Structure formats: structure tokens, C-alpha cells
Amino acid sequence: MSGELRDNRGRGEAEWGLPAVHPEGRKFGVIAIGVALFFGLVVGWEALGWLLAALSAGIFAFFRDPERVVPQGDNAIVSPADGQVSLIAQVPPPVEMQNAAEDGSPGLGSDPVTRISIFMSVFDVHINRSPIAGTIRRIIYVPGRFMNADLDKASDDNERQHMLVERADGTRIAFTQIAGLVARRIVPFVKPGDIVAAGQRIGLIRFGSRVDIYLPAGTDAKVLLGQRVIAGETILAEIGTTGLLEGVNQ
Structure with a gap:
């Protein structure tokens, strides 16, 4: 239930x-x-x-x-999408999210943070979920191309939609829904000012795509490249937790 x-x-x-x-x-x-x-x-x-x-x-x-059982840890960041971890990199946040907004709410700055990219094939569930509980501070739609969403440059060139969620303690996390070769429509379920729970449905992308999530400074991924993740259930990271994780492909 x-x-x-x-x-x-x-x-x-x-x-x-x-x-x-x-x-x-x-x-x-x-x-x-x-x-x-x-x-x-x-x-x-x-x-x-x-x-x-x-x-x-x-x-x-x-x-x-499908329904999902969402972990309730205070510092848990859950996956916003079903799919495969296709990229993990240290990059600056999206330029649209770096500066303060018109309402005065702070941006993420330009210092590099860990970005986890999750590729969704047409066989994955395409309902996206909020990685943390908090308030939706920004939703920014950026028109663009429809290249293969698995490519690194899709984060900058493809049609995409950025969302910024802020926790009650001020921690802010951005994630980006990116259209791909087949995906032609990004559909949001929320708007700025909405309060969301961790794992709550926030939108979908039609027919194959990718989601990038930008972790807070001082936070490392707890998933590995190539790992399968489940939206609302897999813990991608824990805020303030760092450390190298290694795995063996078998």
C-alpha cells in the first residue's frame, strides 16, 4: 500500500x-x-x-x-531515475544553476562537484523522482538538440530541463532531465515553490533519455560506473560522505 x-x-x-x-x-x-x-x-x-x-x-x-519503497535516512540521496550509471565525473554545475535567481535564492556556484549520469533505455521506467525532500526552487527548460543521451556532451547540447531542490537545512541539489535520440518531450509534475518528499514523482521523459544529478560539495558517489539503479530506492550518495569505492565487473 x-x-x-x-x-x-x-x-x-x-x-x-x-x-x-x-x-x-x-x-x-x-x-x-x-x-x-x-x-x-x-x-x-x-x-x-x-x-x-x-x-x-x-x-x-x-x-x-510502479510503487517504490524510499529509504528514509536523513542524508540519503536517492536515484532520480531508473537505468544504468553511464558517467561519473567532476564538473561544474549547469551554468543556468550557478548564479542566484531573480528572487534572490542562491545558486550552486561554479566549483566542480560530482555529477552522476543515469542513462534510461526505452525498456526502463521513465517516471523521475526527487532525490531528496525539500522545496523546488527552480525549474529551467533549455531547448537543444536530440543527440544520443549516452554522450557526455548531451549535458550541454541536448534539450533539457534543470530542477533545483533545497532541503530545510539549505543543502541544494540540482538534477537535469535530458532528452535523447528518441525522447522528444520532458513533462514536469511540479513547479517552483512545491514541497516534495524524497522519492516523490516529479516528471517524466518520453521514450529514452538521461538524468544527471549534481551532488553537494564534499559528497562522493556510493554507486559505481555501469551499476543499475532504481528511482526512489537506490541510494546514490550520502550528504557529506566521501571515499573511493571500487568494484569488479563479473
């Missing part, structure tokens, strides 16, 4: 069920089913009808919206 508290002592209930389909995707699935029925039953092109029926099932699967 959504909102139920669970812990590592067995509190809560575990259940299985088919994930819901986000309303943003239902219309696309219904349209695909309608087209499949038209060609399969009205026109009589059964092969094409079955092909379109399979496509409609894929559309519903793409927009699936």
Missing part, C-alpha cells in the same frame, strides 16, 4: 501486482489499440493489426508507474 512505512525488521507488508500506467501514457496506448483494431478488424490486415497490438502493449509498458 502506498505510504506504508516499512523497515529492515519486517514491519509493513510485501505484495506483488502489475504496476499502474501513468495517465500521461494512457492516451497513447488507447490510440495504438484503436489503430490496431481498425487495421485488424475493419480493414482486415490481421498481421498489421497484431503488430500494432504488440506496439500498444509496449507503450503501456513504457509508461508503467
